Amino acid sequence: MQLLSNYLKHHDTDLELVELIDTLMIACKEIALQLREGALAGILGTTSDTNVQGETQKKLDVISNDVLKKVLLDNPLVRGLASEEEDDPVFGNPNGRFLVTFDPLDGSSNIDINVSVGTIFSILEAPKDVTEEGVEMFLQAGRKQVASGYVLYGPSAVLALTTGHGVNMFTLAHTGDFLLTRENVRIPEETKEFAINMSNHRFWEPSMRNYVDDLLKGAEGPRGKNYNMRWIASMVAEVHRVLTRGGIFTYPWDAREPAKPGKLRLMYEGNPMSLLIEQAGGISSTCYSDILDIQPDHIHQRVSVALGSRKEVETLLQYHCDC
Ligand code: AHM
Numbered sequence: 001m002q003l004l005s006n007y008l009k010h011h012d013t014d015l016e017l018v019e020l021i022d023t024l025m026i027a028c029k030e031i032a033l034q035l036r037e038g039a040l041a042g043i044l045g046t047t048s049d050t051n052v053q054g055e056t057q058k059k060l061d062v063i064s065n066d067v068l069k070k071v072l073l074d075n076p077l078v079r080g081l082a083s084e085e086e087d088d089p090v091f092g093n094p095n096g097r098f099l100v101t102f103d104p105l106d107g108s109s110n111i112d113i114n115v116s117v118g119t120i121f122s123i124l125e126a127p128k129d130v131t132e133e134g135v136e137m138f139l140q141a142g143r144k145q146v147a148s149g150y151v152l153y154g155p156s157a158v159l160a161l162t163t164g165h166g167v168n169m170f171t172l173a174h175t176g177d178f179l180l181t182r183e184n185v186r187i188p189e190e191t192k193e194f195a196i197n198m199s200n201h202r203f204w205e206p207s208m209r210n211y212v213d214d215l216l217k218g219a220e221g222p223r224g225k226n227y228n229m230r231w232i233a234s235m236v237a238e239v240h241r242v243l244t245r246g247g248i249f250t251y252p253w254d255a256r257e258p259a260k261p262g263k264l265r266l267m268y269e270g271n272p273m274s275l276l277i278e279q280a281g282g283i284s285s286t287c288y289s290d291i292l293d294i295q296p297d298h299i300h301q302r303v304s305v306a307l308g309s310r311k312e313v314e315t316l317l318q319y320h321c322d323c
């Protein structure tokens, strides 16, 4: 089985990018260790703080964020980083080549119940024409990502990674190495599995309600087959399922906070996951346009997300178009 860095080098990955991914994995291994200790290390539970999104922070949100920040800022390749748990971007080496955005611990409402969580990351080139330190340099469309991925902390810790040439998965071995366990992941085009938080049904747009209602009608309805539903409340785990056996995952706009496009964040969740999904042959959309084409105007911008098996997402998009 091949080591992560050897695999990347043998596939002509830019050596500085390999070094940065290795740095990210140092942080993720530390987070995996902390998670494993759980209650033994007194790290479960909530802090007294809220993050910039107004959400209560778990102790492990803060710990994971601090680990990533420290390890990344020690690497001179890092020009700056932006995190779901930081109000503003943090800057590193003024001559650094890369920007990193991340959700340090996605699905953190699941920590205390010992369900899978994960770290999601996105890597961009620092623009050469923007010298002033500020959010502007981060505001690049998702198509400009040079790499993205996540580490899922489940029964095993698994890295799903794309550098723009397909998606590969690496499992953390007891030696502390990430080893290749799945190459060139492809998402099945069709599925009978959907994931959505059904409790928000009454807040959705009519088009989303119509689509899900038709899924629920099963073999007797217009879709002509019975569907199964899953909701883990951990996007990392849901996307891992979609990459592994297909499916559709959606967190759409809803009327609870009508001014916001959705719950999930473009720079820390939407863009990195969309690159993985597209690179594995799936579709990732707001229901109206490809997520990767959105030009961000805010670092903590939200986005409506629908991603997964190509034919199923195409059907969902049909429900949202006037044609
Ligand atoms: P988080 O980044 O604060 O953990 O929030 C994002 C998570 C996603 O992982 C998941 O899909 C969603 O929130 C679950 O939301 P809900 O609580 O509505 O089920």
Ligand code: MG
Pocket (backbone or CB within 6 Å): 103, 105, 106, 107, 235, 269
């Ligand atoms: Mg998240």
